Amino acid sequence: MNRYTVAVLVRNQFGVLNRVTSMFRRRQFNISALTVSETETSELSRITVIFSGEETNKQQLINQLYKLPDVVSIQEFNADNSISCELLLIKMKNDTATRGEILSAADAFGAVTVDYSKDSLMLRLADSSRRIDDFINLMRDYTILEICRTGSISLEKGSTTIRQIINL
Amino acid sequence: MRPAHHPLSEKGVRDMLLSGADILVRTLIEQGCDTVFGYPGGQILNVYDSLYKYQSEIRHVLTAHEQGAAHAADGYARTTGKVGVVISTSGPGATNLVTGIATAYLDSIPLVAICGNVPTGQIGSDSFQEIDITGITLPITKHNYFVSSVEDLADTIREAFSLASSGRPGPVLIDVPKDVQIMQCEYTPAPPAQPQPPCAAKQVRIEEAARHINEAKRPYVYFGGGVITAGAQQETLALAETIDAPIGCSFMGLSGVPTEHPRFLGMQGMHGHYASSMAMHHADLIISLGVRFNDRVTGNRAKFATGAKIIHIDVDGSELGKTVTEVCSLRGDVKLTLQKLLELVQQNEKPEWAKQVEEFRAQEKASLDMREGMTPRNIICALNRHLLENTAVCTDVGQHQMWAAQNAVFRKPRRFVSSGGLGTMGFGLGAAIGAAFGTKERSVLITGDGSFGMCLNELATAVTNGVPVVILIMNNGVLGMVRQWQTLFFDKHYSNTTLNRKTDFAALAHAFGAEGCAVSTPQQLEQALSEAFCCNGPYVIDCAIDKDEFVLPMLPPGGSMDDIIVKVGD
Known part of the structure; x- marks a missing residue:
């Protein structure tokens, strides 16, 4: 496969x-x-x-x-000829015990805090699917409330576009 | 482009305000459609009103059931090469078309199916007789349309005609809500939509194919329905003549070259001719034209033609390399590609190969069923003596279909009408009616008592319209093909294949207003055939045969040539 x-x-x-x-x-x-x-x-x-x-x-x-x-x-x-990117929104339980670790991990991955309340915080990360997997795995050590990912989008490197591809 | 006598030209009608229903019918006429098959109902009433209005320009044939209408449009398309048109109402009318559309899809038959639907404002509210027919037919159409605006209607129909007949043909469905039939807009006549122009395969591939052909010692030409669609009979025969190769065909290829042509060995596959199967098995090069290497042809794919290289020409690129490994794949119109290929292949004789093929023929002849009396072969041969060049031979599905495929004699392409891909029991009578309209001649239906039970309501259609159809029921009182499998592979457990019906088909024919008789001897059969081929309407011949006749030879499913069954012991 x-x-x-x-x-x-x-x-x-x-x-x-x-x-x-x-x-x-x-x-x-x-x-x-x-x-x-x-x-x-x-x-x-x-x-x-x-x-x-x-x-x-x-x-x-x-x-x-x-x-x-x-x-x-x-x-x-394929990975060599293209740039791929995916977007993640992840909602974490917010408590004093874990807040610091979650935010430093977010910082290390370049995730942005987009919503913050007393009980929860939401992070946004745009990156490769693998990096997003890694980040989610890291977050599993804390309490994940909800996850939403977009699925990957891709464009070929260089000036070629999909519209230039001729059928078969 | 339109002929001068075209009614629209005569009246000088241009850019006039018409209802969607009128536009629909006028666009059909404009596209060269003179006969449609269908069944009215609530949500297509406006179109039927327009059909009434334009009845001098377009003929509507009312069937007994929408499925029969779809098969009739299919039979019309198969025999004429034109796009067949079927019209139904919404809901059950539309769902009744589904088997007919799927049948056309699997056999690549150009069909435009037009359904009514509830008004656009009611779509999605589960209204009376509302059904999502575009959703239902998504996997069995080349494309389908939901027309949401009357402005789009004429061009949608034109596009549908073009699409149905372009490249590898197939069915296209158009769903027309009632309000779109009522709304008005400007109608501008247009010339008949043309299919996308066919083109030959790439020259470099043709040269590669020619090299393989020129090197081959035992070439074999294997063609399918694609040769009939492309009208490539002459080119196919010319190729075989030039390289001194025998010819065989798939089930769908039957009638593509004359049955009695000296190079023709017959049909391939599960119930194919022995000689053609052996020739294919021993060939070193199989030149395949417009075929798709269905499992009924290849048997066990791993053991299929292991000694041969395969060249494959098809207009549909997705068929190339789909099921078998090919040494050279050519995507392009079969006729145009063959014309270019013929310029490059060397003429030579292959006496050794020809001798070997003659031996296969002799072996086949020796194993022929030479019994006297009402054997399947004798019955089809008796029928053959009455067939004219232009007679369309239609079948249902089962043993009778294979006996017809093996023994009927065809002299002209498009004169064998049978459901190959889907294997639709109940296809035959509707298709035979459509074929009679298509050929403007008497058609023949070879059927079985099982299949006929699925479509006999269309006898009413044939009687009402005075359609001459000779209906030969090979009546064995069982579902013979399934019974054959039960005999061979299920320890003779005849589960639900013994019909035990008391139907008197001759009386049934009379009840419908048709002619009919029962026969049980060759003399009676001959007498009945003579009467049937003079009859002005449908004529039913209930022909009794033994319930344990087999279709042979038989390549068991998933088997190879080593497993071929040529004779069944008692």
Whole structure:
């Protein structure tokens, strides 16, 4: 099993996310992270999907995705050729015993305190998925109240863009 | 681009304010559609009112059930190569299309399905006869549309026609809410939408393929439905002639080249011809054209054609390398790619290979079922004597389908109409009606008593419309194909495959207003066929056969050529 990060540039229409994710379901891929947003033009949306599977199945999936009329182009990323980033919001229990350690850890990771109350504090961290994993693992020593992560987004290094990729 | 006699041109109608329903019907006419199949209902009433208005320009065939309408549109598309159109209402009307749409999807048949739906304001409120048909048909259509504005309607239909017939064809569904049918907007006629222009595979790949072909000692041409879709019959035959190769086909390829062509060995696969299966097994190069190497063809993929290199040409890139390992994959239109390939392949004779293939043929001939009487083979052969070049032979699904595939004689492409991919029992009668409209000739339905029980309501459609269909029921009183598997693989536990019905099919035909008779001897069959092929409407021949006839040869599921069953002991 390999882990893949794929960006799918699609026409920005209702139901398009369903069409794309349905293809993953039909080929029995489990999506581990998914982000969707508008792009530099409102006519196009970008879906970034992280999933695990076999190489041949992944290629078959990409081939099938290209057959959807709403799909404009597809780009696959690896760590060498791309920059990836994920956003974390984490709500911690706030008490005098642990507050100092939590805030120094946050400081070390570059997480920002975005909400603070007597009983809780919320931290925000934008970083690679691995660094976010590490930070969450560190926080497990204290009391985590709630976690929300966005799933990774990726762009290729250099001046090439996904829109320059020609179908197959 | 429109012919001068086009009614819109004559009336000089341009940019006029029309209702969505009128726009829908006029766009169908504009797209060259002259026959649609369907069934009315509440949320599609406006469209039916427009069909009434434009009945001199477009014919609507009312079926007994929406599924029959979908299969009829499919049969029409298969025999004409045009886009078939089916219309239904919302809710159950739309869900009744699902099996028909899936059948077309699996066999790559161009179909446009149009459904009504509740008004846009009521969508999502579980209104009466509301169903999310675009959601339901997502995995069985090339694409589908929910039309939320009347301004989008005409262009959506045009896009659907283009998409359905482009590249690898397939069904497209358009969901039209009632208020969109009522609302008005300007309608500007447009020429028929064209499919995306086909293109050949990359030249470098064609050259690579030519090198493999020129080196091959035992080449084998294996084609499928893609050759029929691309209209590549002549090129396929020319390739085989040039390189002195035998030809075989997948089930979906049947009728793609004439059955009696000297190079043609027959169908491949689970119930394929012995000679073609052996030739494929012993080939050193398999040139595959418009096929998808379905499990019914390959059997055990690990043991499939281990001694051969595979060249694969298909218009759908996702089929290349999907199930088998290919030495050379070419994505492109089969016809155009073959034309370029033909310029590069060397003409030569391969007498040793030809001799070996002749031996396979001889072995097949020796193992043929030569019994006299009402054997499946004799029945199909009796039918063959009545078939004209243009007769479409349609089937349902089961043993009769395989007997037809093995023994029916086709002289022209698009004259075998059968559900290959989905294997839809109940496909046949609707499809045969559509095929009769498509060919403007009498069609033939070969069916079984099981399958016929699933679609016989469409007898009413055939009678009402005076559609000449010869319906040959190979009646063994059992679900024969399942029974065959139970005999071979389930210790003869005939669980729920013995029908034990008391249906008198001849009387049933009469009750529907059709002709019909029962036969049990070759003489009676011949007499019945002679009458049936003169009849102006549907004619049902209830043909009794033994319940333990087998479809042979048989490659057991997941097996290889070593496991082929050619004879079943008592």
